[in-house]
Amino acid sequence: MRSHRNTNLLIAGYLAFQVLYPIRGLVEDKFDTWGEFTWNMYSQTYECRTRYRLVAQSGAQQDLNLQQYFTLGDKVGRVLNRQDLPVLHAFLCEQMAREGKPGQILARVSCTKNKVETETLVRENEDICTAANHAVTVE
Amino acid sequence: MAAADPVTSSGGLIGPWNQFWYAEGNPLSLGVFRALFAICLAFELPVTRSMSVFAIRGGFHLPYLSFLTPLSPENYQVMHDLQYPFIVLLGLGILPRVCAGVLLGLQGYIFFADQLNFRNHPYFFLLLLLLLVFAPSGKAFSIPALFRGLVEGSRNALARGGVTSPLTTQRLMQVQVSIVYFYAALHKMTAQFLGGHVLADMMGGSVSNGRLGHLLAGWLSPAALDGFRVSAANPEFWVPAAWITVILELTLPFALWFPRWRIAAMAVGIPFHIAIGYTMRIEIFSAAMIASYVLFLDPETLPRVWQRMRGPLAGPPRSARPVKRRRGRA
Numbered sequence: 303m304r305s306h307r308n309t310n311l312l313i314a315g316y317l318a319f320q321v322l323y324p325i326r327g328l329v330e331d332k333f334d335t336w337g338e339f340t341w342n343m344y345s346q347t348y349e350c351r352t353r354y355r356l357v358a359q360s361g362a363q364q365d366l367n368l369q370q371y372f373t374l375g376d377k378v379g380r381v382l383n384r385q386d387l388p389v390l391h392a393f394l395c396e397q398m399a400r401e402g403k404p405g406q407i408l409a410r411v412s413c414t415k416n417k418v419e420t421e422t423l424v425r426e427n428e429d430i431c432t433a434a435n436h437a438v439t440v441e
Numbered sequence: 442m443a444a445a446d447p448v449t450s451s452g453g454l455i456g457p458w459n460q461f462w463y464a465e466g467n468p469l470s471l472g473v474f475r476a477l478f479a480i481c482l483a484f485e486l487p488v489t490r491s492m493s494v495f496a497i498r499g500g501f502h503l504p505y506l507s508f509l510t511p512l513s514p515e516n517y518q519v520m521h522d523l524q525y526p527f528i529v530l531l532g533l534g535i536l537p538r539v540c541a542g543v544l545l546g547l548q549g550y551i552f553f554a555d556q557l558n559f560r561n562h563p564y565f566f567l568l569l570l571l572l573l574v575f576a577p578s579g580k581a582f583s584i585p586a587l588f589r590g591l592v593e594g595s596r597n598a599l600a601r602g603g604v605t606s607p608l609t610t611q612r613l614m615q616v617q618v619s620i621v622y623f624y625a626a627l628h629k630m631t632a633q634f635l636g637g638h639v640l641a642d643m644m645g646g647s648v649s650n651g652r653l654g655h656l657l658a659g660w661l662s663p664a665a666l667d668g669f670r671v672s673a674a675n676p677e678f679w680v681p682a683a684w685i686t687v688i689l690e691l692t693l694p695f696a697l698w699f700p701r702w703r704i705a706a707m708a709v710g711i712p713f714h715i716a717i718g719y720t721m722r723i724e725i726f727s728a729a730m731i732a733s734y735v736l737f738l739d740p741e742t743l744p745r746v747w748q749r750m751r752g753p754l755a756g757p758p759r760s761a762r763p764v765k766r767r768r769g770r771a
Contacts, residue, residue, distance in 0.1 A: 306459065313462060313609070313613065316613065317616065324620070324627075327628060328627055336556075338556070339564065340628070341620070342624075342625075344625075344721070345628035345631070345634055345639065346628075346634065346639055347638070372495075372500055373494040374492070374557075377495070380556070380557050386503060389503055390501065415633075416633035417633070417638050418633055418638070
């Protein structure tokens with residue numbers, strides 16, 4: 303028994319993670335987190351409508367195409383949840399600065415889960431670069 | 442199952458725990474799984490290569506671990522190309538633990554370099570690679586086992602009859618497969634999934650101009666096919682399939698463990714995965730799940746089958762073996 307102690311600890315640790323962590327996917331909402339490592343395979347649909355608009359100091363407006371910043375354009379939806387959107391927004395603000403495009407970024411992100419539930423994930427009239435939590439709504 | 446560990450006599454929960462995790466048995470199932478899994482890995486590699494490109498520098502990044510820096514496109518390709526020889530070696534059972542470790546490192550780097558690379562299928566494969574690092578999977582159904590057996594004069598060198606090894610990692614793989622099934626089912630126990638909404642959406646493409654549509658076009662008249670497509674657009678059409686999916690995914694992780702239900706579970710699970718793999722184009726994961734069924738077989742089942750096919754398992758060298766024992770009974 304003594305010789306199995308380390309192995310037992312490894313087994314218990316592995317099992318604890320594999321059994322307990324996926325529970326996160328059952329209690330957290332798709333709007334809040336993507337839910338990876340939880341084996342939520344093909345269990346729900348998730349679609350989002352987005353509009354990101356750069357408003358220059360002159361008042362000129364330009365819609366931003368998010369897909370240009372993603373190596374695979376269809377992966378944009380992966381970050382359209384409350385946990386990851388602040389990171390995306392921070393990136394967009396830095397990217398606009400890098401591209402020499404000062405101004406406000408106003409966003410509209412509305413997602414629908416399983417064709418039924420719809421939530422708005424971003425406060426539309428706030429600049430995602432200066433607003434609290436990058437204008438991402440709280441659950 | 443051959444329970445050889447003396448600590449199994451311990452009382453309380455420790456005894457069953459040790460009996461479960463430290464039982465020993467023939468490693469042939471594990472060896473066969475290792476070979477099948479290597480084939481799955483080889484087919485998965487091009488898919489992962491095309492879908493894990495967020496590990497490359499440029500664009501938006503969302504790393505799991507900040508020290509895993511994005512790769513140059515050239516290094517990204519090299520890290521995939523490098524995997525092929527190790528997959529071959531893993532399949533042949535040559536230094537399988539080392540190969541699994543190298544593959545785990547290469548695939549793990551790319552996987553964890555960016556959260557946008559997450560997919561359940563490579564994650565499942567990574568976990569199996571991790572477990573193979575600790576598994577004695579090269580003891581049977583491998584080139585080294587073949588040579589060892591030939592040196593010993595066995596006619597069934599690949600099966601390594603008489604050889605036993607701890608089933609600990611094999612048990613962990615079985616548990617892992619069961620966990621995948623179980624949580625996949627729990628996530629589907631929602632009104633939307635059971636009401637057919639999710640499947641209607643996911644299968645829509647397959648029905649309209651995908652594999653299911655093409656398959657049915659060979660059997661149905663154009664009018665009947667149009668009628669089917671109209672019906673399949675209605676979520677209610679998919680309610681039976683949704684319930685069957687959940688019931689199967691809840692049943693299989695338990696049924697596979699019990700000898701009485703195992704064959705029935707496999708007989709249902711294999712076509713279930715073939716159907717999913719074909720219609721939803723997730724062939725490799727489906728193949729890996731089917732391959733994992735071999736791990737659930739009693740450790741002596743495959744050697745027994747092998748024995749029936751090839752004759753007696755490894756015992757004394759051929760020259761020393763009594764003539765009467767050269768054809769063992771099944």
